[in-house]
Amino acid sequence: MFTLLSKNENAVIVLHEIYGLNNHIKQVCKELHNSGLDVYCPNFLNREEPFSYDQHSQAYDYFMKFCGFDTSMIFDLLTRIRDRYKKIIIVGFSVGATLAWLCSESAQCDGIVSFYGSRIRDYTDIMPNNPTLVIQAKYEESYDPYFLQHKLSKYSLVSFHIFNSRHGFCDPFNKAYNPSESAKALTLSHDFITQIIN
Template identity: 45%
Template sequence: MLTHNNQSDTVIIVLHEIYGINEHIVNVCKKLSKYKYDVIAPNLLNGRGAFSYDQEMVAYHYFMNNIGIESAFNQVKEVLHNIRANYKKVYVLGYSVGATLAWLCSETGLCNFNVGFYGSRIRDYLEIEPKCPVLLFFPTEEIAFDVNDLTVKLNCLNNTKVIKIYGKHGFANQFSKNYNNKSTLIASKDILLFLKKF
């Protein structure tokens, strides 16, 4: 588990992709910590080190065969239960499978605000009824599913706002081949604007 303690009354739980706590997640946590938030990034790979991006299929099979969405969600819920009483506000930020987990967390009543980037498996959990505001970002291009169809379905749900941003899966990760700086900046501004409403 990666932690930054700034004695804040707000904590941000950062949920990683199938690769684990890699350079991308470490950098995200450092940036958030500079704003004086407490930051926690749980290792959802049962303590295993991070996979590299050229190990995508190995990482995917490891996650699906050894962890799975349900087990990862239970790990995140345990973190939320353990820290909830210590903070005025709990935010969850997730990437890819981490975004799907952030989406699932929105129904627990343990969070104040959740953000997810390109959570493709969210399409398998459309029955979720978020109890906190959720902001979801999807790229304009996805191989596995129809972004427009999912966006329409999600935007009909309470407490949910979906924004499509130009790019491909991974556009907000500076270590990804699909990184798009302009799209990342747009998403950052959208998060701040959305957050000011609550």
Template identity: 45%
Template sequence: MERKEYAVIVLHEIYGINPHIKWVCEHYLESGYDVLCPDFFKGKEFFGYSREGEAYQYFIDHIGFNSMTEEFEKILQKAHSNYKRVYLLGFSVGATAAWLCSGLESTVDGAICYYGSRIRDYQFINPKCPVLLIWAKEEKFFDVLELSNALKTKPFVRTHILDGKHGFSDPFSKNYNEQSQKIAQDLVGRFLHSLKGR
């Protein structure tokens, strides 16, 4: 069977596959991509934003970056048998997982990482594919500009810092910033278009 052209794999945040992640998947389906969205909660209902602490603890106790990345390697290998190009699109912890996967050999064709704050713990990763890092200007726990400047010196890495707080691209979040969300979506669209020519 001939492989299809392009797949976008969406990696969810600590909240699970919530309305925001479904909204993102719908957008890329409408843009002509096949969309895959692994559920690292294994069918457990998503957490509401008011349960952020509980959601984070669940992620740490039951998922974690190591098991998420290991499971994702298997998903990527299977996806590559069905698609010519496989792109990752992650948000927050999903962005950190996408960053980790970008360092794998020959499994990822491009990675987009929205406000992956824990990427700061994995600065040693050297991506093997083009990576687009999109940051919120306002982060509580680290210096965005300092991290962005450190990472953009790496081959394949592009970084952009946009107005807003963590979650600015999520229309269901209190931190939603419509202007920055549109700018980010345009950056992602152009990034994906550029990868088709590689």
């Protein structure tokens, strides 16, 4: 697990993509820590080296075989750290975003930020019990984000935003990176987290 701890009052759990603890995820962790949060980032892959982006198929197969959408590691972590913090937010990217969504029913966390979790579409029966920010890319190859937005509109605690970009647009190391849309999405997530912890 990658951690950045400074005995802050509030914490964030960051859930990585299929690639593992890569430079993008570590950068996100550092930015969240610099904003005044303790950071916990579980390594679902149990690999020291992350997959590279050109190993997408291999990374996906590895994730599905050895990890899958199993939230037990996240809930174990939540149970261990819950008493240390006033508020705990879960922030996930891609498969990590879907895992974050699966945690949104729990009373153990206080908010969810989900960056382009494509598999949320398989779990629309989950009803969040926490404020939940869903950030999606407009141009998804395997599903329609507008239809997902419609499906989730029945949940009062969900704030759903679609950005004019592609999956991975907030990752500066990804070919889909879109600086302007990323800046908007990151500002939105920062404001969302600030509202929860203040």
